[in-house]
Amino acid sequence: GIQVEQSPPDLILQEGANSTLRCNFSDSVNNLQWFHQNPWGQLINLFYIPSGTKQNGRLSATTVATERYSLLYISSSQTTDSGVYFCAVLSGGYQKVTFGTGTKLQVIP
Amino acid sequence: GAVVSQHPSWVICKSGTSVKIECRSLDFQATTMFWYRQFPKQSLMLMATSNEGSKATYEQGVEKDKFLINHASLTLSTLTVTSAHPEDSSFYICSARRGLAGEYNEQFFGPGTRLTVL
Numbered sequence: 001g002i003q004v005e006q007s008p009p010d011l012i013l014q015e016g017a018n019s020t021l022r023c024n025f026s027d028s029v030n031n032l033q034w035f036h037q038n039p040w041g042q043l044i045n046l047f048y049i050p051s052g053t054k055q056n057g058r059l060s061a062t063t064v065a066t067e068r069y070s071l072l073y074i075s076s077s078q079t080t081d082s083g084v085y086f087c088a089v090l091s092g093g094y095q096k097v098t099f100g101t102g103t104k105l106q107v108i109p
Numbered sequence: 110g111a112v113v114s115q116h117p118s119w120v121i122c123k124s125g126t127s128v129k130i131e132c133r134s135l136d137f138q139a140t141t142m143f144w145y146r147q148f149p150k151q152s153l154m155l156m157a158t159s160n161e162g163s164k165a166t167y168e169q170g171v172e173k174d175k176f177l178i179n180h181a182s183l184t185l186s187t188l189t190v191t192s193a194h195p196e197d198s199s200f201y202i203c204s205a206r207r208g209l210a211g212e213y214n215e216q217f218f219g220p221g222t223r224l225t226v227l
Contacts, residue, residue, distance in 0.1 A: 033215060041147075041200055043218035045111075086152065088216075096168075097143060097216070099153040 002027045002091045004100040012106045013077045021072040021103045023087035030090045032063050034072050037084045037102075046072070046085075077107045112136050113205050115219035122193055123227055130188045130222045132203030138183035139205035143216065144176075147200040159186050193226045200224075 003026040013019055023032070034046040047054050047061040049070065054061055058077075063070040070087055087100040112135040122128050132142060140161050145153040159165040159180035167173050175197075177189040186205075190197055200223050204216040 031215075035218070041202070041221040041223075043202065043204075045215065045217060048215040088153075097155050097158075099145075099155075102152050 001096065002029070002089065002098050004087065004089055004098050006085075006087060006100040006103050008103060009101065010104045010106075012108065015077060015079060015107055015109050017077050017107075018073070018075045019077060019105070021074070021085055021105075023070040023072070023100050025068050025070075025089050025091075025098075025100075027068070027091055029065065029068075032065075032070050032087060032089050034061055034070070035086045035088065036081075037086060039083060043086070074105075077105075079107045079109060081105060082107050111207065111215075111217040113203065113217050113219040115203055115222050117222060118220060119223040119225075121225045121227065124194050125192055128190045128193055128224060130190075130201055130203075130224075132186045132188070132205070132219050134184045134205040134217075137205070137207050139186075139207065140183065141206045142180055142186040143204045143206070144178060144186075144188050145202045145204070147202060147221075149200075153202060156188075190224065193224070195226045198224055198226045 005024045007022045031050040035043045049061050049063045051063050051065045058075045060073045085103045114133045116131045142159050144156045147153045156171045157165045157167045159178050161180050165178035180186040202221040204218045206216050207214050
């Protein structure tokens with residue numbers, strides 16, 4: 001099946017810093033989403049982005065489907081950005097959803 | 110819009126009992142719902158995909174008789190963990206997808222259910 005790898009696995013940032021999270025996938029996909037999992041486990045939708053670039057406030061995302069990767073940019077990070085970031089892809093005729101390995105972000109004051 | 114609820118949010122049960130978890134889409138109809146399992150510090154693993162009115166499709170390695178899934182309406186799917194054992198303790202998360210089966214629409218997630226089996 002498709003492999004979805006995220007990097008880096010762990011990231012510590014000073015408040016106010018910028019960062020880029022990466023999601024690589026091993027096969028073509030039908031859609032891609034980015035999520036933030038908060039400390040209570042709730043997954044919060046950030047972007048639905050099978051291709052192209054989208055922006056929402058301090059966050060933006062770019063997916064280059066032909067090169068099989070997606071990037072999530074966080075600018076001017078805040079402590080509330082802490083948590084785990086996942087990408088998830090939908091692939092194949094069976095439409096299987098596969099989550100990435102996750103990036104654990106800690107933003108310190 | 111696109112709110113998904115789960116109930117209960119946490120449950121503790123004795124080994125050998127069955128536990129039912131409900132997943133509801135509150136403000137949209139979901140022809141497809143998904144059930145995931147997440148162990149501490151790990152990613153989400155898809156357990157099964159359920160389409161309203163039909164049998165669930167289970168991922169390889171997931172026991173159908175142990176994890177019973179019912180998607181009886183366009184707003185409700187249930188997961189029943191039968192004869193639960195301590196190794197079934199985990200965080201179970203459901204998601205719902207708007208639109209028709211076969212469309213590649215966004216998923217929206219419930220808040221999860223933390224199951225502890227003693």
